[in-house]
Amino acid sequence: MKMTTLSNGIxxxxxxxxxxxxxxxxxxxxxxxxxxxxxxxIDTAQxxxxxxxxxxxxxxxxxxxxxxxxxxxxxxxxxxxKETSEALDESLFKLGLDYVDLYLIHWPSSNTAxxxxxxxxxxxxxxxxxxxxxxxxxxxxxHLLDLFKxxxxxxxxxxxxxxxxxxxxxxxVFLDKNNIxxxxxxxxxxxxxxxxxxxxxxxxxxxGDNHKASVAQVIIAWxxxxxIMMIPKSVTPSRILENFKALDLVLTNQEMxxxxxxxxGTRVYTDPDNVPYVKK
Ligand SMILES: NC(=O)c1ccc[n+]([C@@H]2O[C@H](COP(=O)([O-])OP(=O)(O)OC[C@H]3O[C@@H](n4cnc5c(N)ncnc54)[C@H](OP(=O)(O)O)[C@@H]3O)[C@@H](O)[C@H]2O)c1
Numbered sequence: 001m002k003m004t005t006l007s008n009g010i011x012x013x014x015x016x017x018x019x020x021x022x023x024x025x026x027x028x029x030x031x032x033x034x035x036x037x038x039x040x041x042i043d044t045a046q047x048x049x050x051x052x053x054x055x056x057x058x059x060x061x062x063x064x065x066x067x068x069x070x071x072x073x074x075x076x077x078x079x080x081x082k083e084t085s086e087a088l089d090e091s092l093f094k095l096g097l098d099y100v101d102l103y104l105i106h107w108p109s110s111n112t113a114x115x116x117x118x119x120x121x122x123x124x125x126x127x128x129x130x131x132x133x134x135x136x137x138x139x140x141x142x143h144l145l146d147l148f149k150x151x152x153x154x155x156x157x158x159x160x161x162x163x164x165x166x167x168x169x170x171x172x173v174f175l176d177k178n179n180i181x182x183x184x185x186x187x188x189x190x191x192x193x194x195x196x197x198x199x200x201x202x203x204x205x206x207x208g209d210n211h212k213a214s215v216a217q218v219i220i221a222w223x224x225x226x227x228i229m230m231i232p233k234s235v236t237p238s239r240i241l242e243n244f245k246a247l248d249l250v251l252t253n254q255e256m257x258x259x260x261x262x263x264x265g266t267r268v269y270t271d272p273d274n275v276p277y278v279k280k
Contacts, residue, residue: 040068
């Protein structure tokens with residue numbers, strides 16, 4: 001497994017399994033299958049409502065806890081200093097774990113003070129050992145600059161929408177400068193990238209042909225080669241395996257450049273500066 005090292009020295013697998021829109025029912029089978037195939041990084045969130053089943057799959061896998069990297073995220077409705085800590089305890093109870101590897105603020109509020117208080121709550125979670133690393137998700141550069149003003153512990157990652165249509169290069173440069181790792185969510189644009197009519201599919205398919213690889217594998221390899229962690233979601237066993245095998249694929253510089261031309265700067269997910277369901 002390709003690993004990266006966070007700013008506090010914690011090692012994190014570069015490829016994980018996403019679980020958004022994976023029901024309680026599917027959560028168990030999906031995570032069990034992923035662990036069987038070799039994934040050791042699971043991405044969940046309080047909002048996904050599948051932590052209980054994921055925890056059960058981890059336990060039943062028989063794999064030692066310390067070999068699995070578990071990320072969960074603070075619900076957008078629970079921002080606040082005390083709330084952050086209480087919500088983590090609830091997640092730990094559901095997951096049946098005594099720590100998570102990474103805890104993230106799922107979405108920023110437009111209320112800067114609230115984001116800052118929440119970050120201080122994240123630091124408490126970190127300092128009490130209930131999470132081995134802390135970070136944010138969907139934070140733009142201006143959100144991060146506001147956090148830096150109060151942070152005693154710097155965020156270790158930022159999980160953001162990132163795919164061939166939204167390559168996030170300026171944010172990546174900023175994160176690199178600040179020793180914050182990027183995690184890509186929605187790598188397949190929620191599946192839209194597989195629309196065969198689109199120009200994405202054609203270019204990516206051509207690159208895949210060079211390596212006898214699928215479009216999904218090309219996207220995963222492209223992200224990993226940019227030093228971005230990838231957490232594709234699939235509930236389909238054959239795709240869970242196919243995505244995992246992307247770890248063996250290496251793209252040429254020319255192929256990397258071809259993909260960089262597909263950037264349009266367009267989102268398939270919510271704009272982080274306008275999140276309707278986040279606490280204000
Ligand atoms: N931090 C955040 O705010 C945030 C937001 C969104 C997502 N995320 C995280 O990022 C993860 C991934 O993003 P996502 O769930 O939005 O979407 P995604 O990974 O971009 O796409 C998932 C879709 O692609 C399909 N798929 C997967 N592998 C495939 C393959 N090899 N060939 C063809 N189709 C394939 C899946 O189908 P099947 O499942 O039917 O196989 C599903 O429809 C989430 O699950 C979640 O953990 C985080």
